């Protein structure tokens with residue numbers, strides 16, 4: 509999930525307890541519901557964080573089932589709803605889902621590639637009470653954007669970014685950056701300025717799902733990052749008061765892990781297209797998950813009692829070095845999925861951490877990326893696009 | 906603090922994308938914005954409630970609050986809150 513509109517620290521008039529805060533007397537509530545409505549998507553981004561086996565995930569929740577999920581999560585105190593996927597606009601009932609969610613009091617965020625949107629739909633979403641739209645771009649130029657998206661989408665996205673603004677929303681653009689597009693950062697920001705965007709998120713690729721599969725081709729080089737960061741900071745200064753730019757540093761180049769999901773089973777709840785409830789959108793692939801489904805259990809049972817949600821809650825599950833580390837209250841030992849993907853054990857410290865005995869795995873991945881980057885194009889590993897054919901070929905069906 | 910943004914004639918409105926509502930699970934008023942929420946203390950809640958319900962000048966807003974709270978002397982507190990809320994991007998002056 510993205511970080512647009514990042515937390516304000518203790519503000520006047522606030523009681524201090526903000527979303528995502530993990531204070532001592534914090535009652536655990538699912539504050540954030542990420543509804544992955546469908547894995548259908550007309551684009552094929554090789555950096556997509558969706559699971560590799562998405563094509564095998566069938567039997568999408570019906571409109572009534574989604575509304576029931578919204579009601580239960582709302583009754584437990586959830587205020588933020590992310591409508592995502594796949595491409596959420598591929599759901600024919602998207603307007604109805606927005607309307608119901610908004611009537612329940614959710615702050616409704618639509619996270620879309622813009623494909624399937626048109627000006628009248630943007631207006632219809634507004635009328636249904638949608639609070640916020642974020643449009644993602646693959647790159648700043650038509651050629652590269654379409655190459656990365658695996659389809660011809662760029663011109664339409666430009667039109668849709670404008671339509672969103674015309675419908676009375678702030679224009680919020682998200683560019684997922686990686687080795688193949690990060691050198692275009694100036695062009696990306698110039699495009700955003702030309703479009704009169706209000707917020708631009710330069711989100712670094714996180715290595716889950718398809719992105720992990722394509723990691724050697726996507727990991728940016730250190731010198732690329734340094735250049736990009738300097739440019740992003742320059743634009744941040746120049747655009748002050750005009751366009752807000754969020755720049756996220758990739759965790760592979762840090763010495764401390766991100767506080768993934770603000771702690772496992774703490775504030776985030778993901779429901780996937782088939783009704784599986786997860787503590788984060790990548791957790792399906794962890795070993796030993798029971799994958800409770802909203803068709804069988806109430807959200808309250810899943811949130812409070814399921815093994816999956818309790819497994820990495822709090823701090824008792826930790827191993828050294830996290831177990832005795834003072835920073836565990838801040839970063840929760842990092843990401844369980846990253847720990848598992850890299851070390852084979854989801855209870856290890858996230859190898860991004862400099863204190864982790866497995867940190868060398870990150871350095872080796874960076875090195876492999878560099879070796880791949882040095883190869884002539886025809887010898888480099890091809891990017892594997894996220895589409896049903898590749899999903900079935902790689903994961904079987 | 907910089908130049909004051911509000912006087913008796915300015916009209917405070919919620920910033921684009923911000924929503925104000927009562928939140929039963931938190932037992933308080935909150936401001937919702939993309940991917941976040943601020944819980945409001947009761948005083949902030951009473952001010953923002955009126956701002957979100959109807960467009961009116963700060964002067965009118967203060968008169969309304971005084972009527973609701975037994976003529977309490979709250980001018981300074983309201984102005985201070987408005988300036989701080991503005992600095993947090995919660996509201997704009999029209």
Ligand SMILES: C[S@@+](CC[C@H](N)C(=O)[O-])C[C@H]1O[C@@H](n2cnc3c(N)ncnc32)[C@H](O)[C@@H]1O
Pocket residue numbers: 510549555556557558592593594595596619620621622643644645682683684711712713714715716719
């Ligand atoms: C999985 S997409 C689904 C919504 C829609 N199809 C889209 O792309 O906007 C949700 C958000 O995550 C971003 N995203 C996808 N893969 C990512 C990755 N590996 N790392 C970081 N962000 C990613 C997308 O740009 C989008 O903003």
Ligand code: SF4
Pocket residue numbers: 549550551552553555556557558593594595621894
């Ligand atoms: S990131 Fe790309 S491929 Fe993945 S769901 Fe979004 S648009 Fe589709």
Ligand code: SF4
Pocket residue numbers: 764765829830831833834835836837839840841842857858861862863864
């Ligand atoms: S050792 Fe564990 S808790 Fe300590 S900083 Fe590293 S990841 Fe965080």
